[in-house]
Amino acid sequence: MTAENPYIPYTATVEETWYETGGDRCIKTFKVVFDDEDVRTNWNHRPGQCAMIGILGVGESMISISCSPTEGEFLRFSVMKMGKVTQALHQLEPGDKMMVRGPYGNSFPVDDWHGKQILTVGGGVGQAPLRPVVEYVKANRDKYAGLTMIYGARTSGDLCFKGEFEEMSKSDGLSCHLTIDVEEEGWGHNVGFVPQMLLDLNPSPEDTIVITCGPPIMIRFVLENLKKLGFADEQIYTTLENRMKCGIGKCGRCNAGGMYVCKDGPVFSYAVLKDIPEAFA
Amino acid sequence: MSAMLLNKEKWPEFIGKLTGKNLWAPKLEGEAMRFAPVAEDEVPELTDGNTRIPPKNIVFPQTETMYRFQLGDFEMKEPELKEEMILLGIRPCDARAMVIVDKLFSWDVDDPYYLKRRELVTLVGLACSEPGLNCFCTSLGGGPASTEGLDLLMVDLGDSYLLETITPKGEALVSEVSELLIEADTEKIKMKKKMVSESEGKIKRSVDHKGIPEGLPGLWEDPLWKSVSASCLGCGTCTYLCPTCHCFDIQDETEGFEARRCRMWDSCMFEEYTLHTSGHNPRPTRRERTRNRINHKYNYYVDKFDVIACVGCGRCINLCPVNIDIVEILRQVKEAL
Amino acid sequence: MDLEQLRKTAAEVVVREDVKYLIGWKQGSYGYRVAPVFVEDASGAAELLFSPLCTANLATYLTLVEKTPLPRGQEADKRKVALLVKGCDSRAVTQLIVEHGINRDQVIVVGCPCPGVVDTEKLAEKYPEQGKPAEVEWNGENFVLLCDDKETELPRDQFLAEKCRLCRHPNPVISDITVGEPVEPWTLADDNGVEEIEGKNLEERQAYWEEQFSKCIRCYSCRNVCPLCYCQDCILDRLNPTWVNRAVNFSENTAFNIARAFHLAGRCIECGECERVCPANIPLGKLNRKMAREVRDKYGFEPGVDPEAEPFQASFKPDDPEDFIL
Numbered sequence A: 001m002t003a004e005n006p007y008i009p010y011t012a013t014v015e016e017t018w019y020e021t022g023g024d025r026c027i028k029t030f031k032v033v034f035d036d037e038d039v040r041t042n043w044n045h046r047p048g049q050c051a052m053i054g055i056l057g058v059g060e061s062m063i064s065i066s067c068s069p070t071e072g073e074f075l076r077f078s079v080m081k082m083g084k085v086t087q088a089l090h091q092l093e094p095g096d097k098m099m100v101r102g103p104y105g106n107s108f109p110v111d112d113w114h115g116k117q118i119l120t121v122g123g124g125v126g127q128a129p130l131r132p133v134v135e136y137v138k139a140n141r142d143k144y145a146g147l148t149m150i151y152g153a154r155t156s157g158d159l160c161f162k163g164e165f166e167e168m169s170k171s172d173g174l175s176c177h178l179t180i181d182v183e184e185e186g187w188g189h190n191v192g193f194v195p196q197m198l199l200d201l202n203p204s205p206e207d208t209i210v211i212t213c214g215p216p217i218m219i220r221f222v223l224e225n226l227k228k229l230g231f232a233d234e235q236i237y238t239t240l241e242n243r244m245k246c247g248i249g250k251c252g253r254c255n256a257g258g259m260y261v262c263k264d265g266p267v268f269s270y271a272v273l274k275d276i277p278e279a280f281a
Numbered sequence B: 001m002s003a004m005l006l007n008k009e010k011w012p013e014f015i016g017k018l019t020g021k022n023l024w025a026p027k028l029e030g031e032a033m034r035f036a037p038v039a040e041d042e043v044p045e046l047t048d049g050n051t052r053i054p055p056k057n058i059v060f061p062q063t064e065t066m067y068r069f070q071l072g073d074f075e076m077k078e079p080e081l082k083e084e085m086i087l088l089g090i091r092p093c094d095a096r097a098m099v100i101v102d103k104l105f106s107w108d109v110d111d112p113y114y115l116k117r118r119e120l121v122t123l124v125g126l127a128c129s130e131p132g133l134n135c136f137c138t139s140l141g142g143g144p145a146s147t148e149g150l151d152l153l154m155v156d157l158g159d160s161y162l163l164e165t166i167t168p169k170g171e172a173l174v175s176e177v178s179e180l181l182i183e184a185d186t187e188k189i190k191m192k193k194k195m196v197s198e199s200e201g202k203i204k205r206s207v208d209h210k211g212i213p214e215g216l217p218g219l220w221e222d223p224l225w226k227s228v229s230a231s232c233l234g235c236g237t238c239t240y241l242c243p244t245c246h247c248f249d250i251q252d253e254t255e256g257f258e259a260r261r262c263r264m265w266d267s268c269m270f271e272e273y274t275l276h277t278s279g280h281n282p283r284p285t286r287r288e289r290t291r292n293r294i295n296h297k298y299n300y301y302v303d304k305f306d307v308i309a310c311v312g313c314g315r316c317i318n319l320c321p322v323n324i325d326i327v328e329i330l331r332q333v334k335e336a337l
Numbered sequence C: 001m002d003l004e005q006l007r008k009t010a011a012e013v014v015v016r017e018d019v020k021y022l023i024g025w026k027q028g029s030y031g032y033r034v035a036p037v038f039v040e041d042a043s044g045a046a047e048l049l050f051s052p053l054c055t056a057n058l059a060t061y062l063t064l065v066e067k068t069p070l071p072r073g074q075e076a077d078k079r080k081v082a083l084l085v086k087g088c089d090s091r092a093v094t095q096l097i098v099e100h101g102i103n104r105d106q107v108i109v110v111g112c113p114c115p116g117v118v119d120t121e122k123l124a125e126k127y128p129e130q131g132k133p134a135e136v137e138w139n140g141e142n143f144v145l146l147c148d149d150k151e152t153e154l155p156r157d158q159f160l161a162e163k164c165r166l167c168r169h170p171n172p173v174i175s176d177i178t179v180g181e182p183v184e185p186w187t188l189a190d191d192n193g194v195e196e197i198e199g200k201n202l203e204e205r206q207a208y209w210e211e212q213f214s215k216c217i218r219c220y221s222c223r224n225v226c227p228l229c230y231c232q233d234c235i236l237d238r239l240n241p242t243w244v245n246r247a248v249n250f251s252e253n254t255a256f257n258i259a260r261a262f263h264l265a266g267r268c269i270e271c272g273e274c275e276r277v278c279p280a281n282i283p284l285g286k287l288n289r290k291m292a293r294e295v296r297d298k299y300g301f302e303p304g305v306d307p308e309a310e311p312f313q314a315s316f317k318p319d320d321p322e323d324f325i326l
Helices: A037-042 A084-089 A131-139 A162-170 A194-201 A216-228 B008-021 B092-106 B112-120 B168-176 B186-201 B212-219 B224-229 B286-305 B315-319 B326-336 C003-014 C042-047 C058-064 C087-098 C120-126 C192-198 C202-214 C221-225 C250-263 C273-277 C284-299
Strands: A010-019 A027-034 A050-055 A059-064 A075-080 A097-104 A117-123 A146-153 A174-180 A208-213 A236-239 A267-269 B003-007 B023-029 B032-037 B063-070 B085-090 B121-126 B152-156 B160-165 B181-183 B248-255 B258-265 C019-027 C034-039 C080-085 C107-111 C135-139 C142-147 C150-154
Touching: A027 A037, A027 A097, A050 A075, A050 A084, A059 A075, A059 A084, A059 A097, A059 B248, A075 A084, A117 A131, A117 A194, A131 A146, A146 A162, A146 A194, A162 A174, A174 A194, A194 A216, A208 A216, A216 A236, B003 B008, B003 B186, B008 B023, B008 B085, B008 B160, B092 B112, B092 B121, B092 B286, B112 B121, B121 B168, B152 B168, B152 B186, B160 B168, B160 B186, B212 B286, B212 B326, B224 B286, B224 B326, B286 B326, B315 B326, C003 C019, C003 C042, C003 C080, C003 C107, C019 C042, C019 C058, C019 C107, C034 C042, C034 C058, C058 C080, C058 C087, C058 C221, C080 C087, C087 C107, C192 C284, C202 C250, C221 C273, C250 C284, C273 C284
Parallel strands: A117 A146, A117 A208, A146 A174, A208 A236, B023 B085, B085 B121, B121 B152, C019 C080, C080 C107
Antiparallel strands: A010 A027, A010 A097, A027 A075, A050 A059, A050 A097, A236 A267, B003 B160, B003 B181, B023 B032, B063 B258, B152 B160, B248 B258, C019 C034, C135 C142, C142 C150
């Protein structure tokens, strides 16, 4: 075999874990660090990229890297408990090993957006790929005009990264708007669906980049409303997800039209996406 | 390129010189022909007609162990792929298919398993003198004696085989059997040309693909997809027997503490192929899956790798349980453009 | 077979308001192929065919329709499906009714008494397929091949498909409309295939099936073509937990094929489709017929003949034989 086999994962140790949400399909976040020092220092991911994470003997799943490289030499994955692999991942506790290979896919072109206002519109676990952008902007605060975050979920218990928002809404130029579908006692934020929240906020399209990620139905209405607000296709970005096996554009699983989501995506501007026939299937 | 002649009387001797070198040739198993190793004392007969199972499994095994490990341990042992092999009697369409699939396995990131197996195999082709009923290779840039992908081409001239070397690998093979060969004269070259042109004439089916790659996106919602897929059973026959279909699944398999991660052929015609764990399926019916199969071959692959991912071998037509016929689908696509 | 009558009957059925479509056979794209066709209007009925080439069991399509979520406000199409059936196919319909796989009132069974179909592989061996679709007809006892304005008599004992030699029900066992005259059941042949295997000792059987199952490429055509393999969540697909690994080797292939055979015990109606479609030529018919024979001999049960029957695998009688249980 050749010396470099892209299918061989690296071992990493789980340092910390915590639950973001509860329920049958709960979301658990893992903070992991590669065991090998060279891997740790050479690993270089960009906001929006993914990694194949898994357990030997069970399998692998493609998961968004939910931290920004600016946060340190570790990785974070927020994993929803769904199938065989994610169920097994949920068993992992600090000190356990996880296999990681990647990073895969393209990324949000954050460095092309210097000087711009960034607007993220997220729903549920869809905030996971948006979080690195938020963190990246925070770390490079002087390079961006500002950041507005809209984030919603079904209930307050379904919101991820809850502890991180308070501090954000205080800092200058960063604003955070949370919403849930139905009123709850003690909830001090908005109530209503994310697309409506977007309309109510009425952001100016001028010099603004919007990134949206969430359930397909939410994305559909967010896109509709962004058009109403006068955003051009080129200003809108989103991510796609499909079943993936290899992560390197070979296995054929993830194609949406002629695009391999694992290589040509997961990040697409709406200008590209609208012409991909299976993008919203 | 050089052209040599092997008298068929020397065929057993020729085979004898190769059998020690991991020689594979078409073999009839029941009624289905597929490539199998040639035993020491065996002399394979090369017959008319292509193998039912394509030789893609030689370079892309149906199940490939990617690495082995012990449960609870993190040391991953990759298989050692180092044994060279000779594939005797591969048809030009199937060799061409490998050239097409090479592009996928070597774009951006190299696939070590496939490329290693490709490097280890010497492809000794056999020109087709009796094309099958559903062959249409000539429509897609191939032909009964196309040399694309081959290291050596053999042409059956009745009482002898003409051997044309194409690559250094082919030359190396010829040099090992050189005492059995004589130089081919121009008469034999003429015979070959005649045979090839006669063979081309026997190919009855054709696809006029001009405009199809560019036109397919416009037919995305065309009713033809529903009608051509109505009778599809959703089995994997067309894709598994296709020499260019290359999609795979990766699974971990364990036996006691011994475990391996392996990859195996998968098919976009299976419902489960695109099924998300959430239950959502972006290609929910056979209509979308059939549309994907045709688009992948005649549109997406062309976009990405500049070649149609179909060589016209006709296997999917021969073996579809319900007579779904790609030539007929493409005729309808062309008509709808 | 009077094709005019068949087409006329079909046309009358498809124009009915409560009928979605009629599933039948039409001429294939070449050689001895016949293709299933979904007829939606009267004009489409003109394509229909019933001949000794119509081997496919169309009952498969009754359960093969994917149920995608309906757009809001849209109602499910509750119209009936009409289906052409031979004797063996009608047994699949009956068995589906027995198992509540389909509702009796959702199908219109158009029965075609069948004098037996030809073995197209044998036919192609003797008379190679041509690009142009050929016709085969019934002609008294025998078949006749019509190709290039030539008529060739095909002796029945030479070309009759194996499943038909063993057929007990050439006339549809269930039928709303019958097209054509009932045929006289014929003397059953011995099931040489099964007997040959029964005559082997354990090692020989092991060797035989090892050779056969090793050829399997797990394309799932046997499962998908089977009218009685219609579980929404098939155990052979399931990954969590994984019952049968995806790896293709003798061991997993055996698990795959044996699981199927057992799931079909007392349910298989011996239409022979699995064996016909297998690209690796695995004699699946022998396996399923052996199971069917056991069920018949031990329990006196034959699936798919009585729509009122209790499903075999779901019924128990105190005097059921159990001498084979170790």
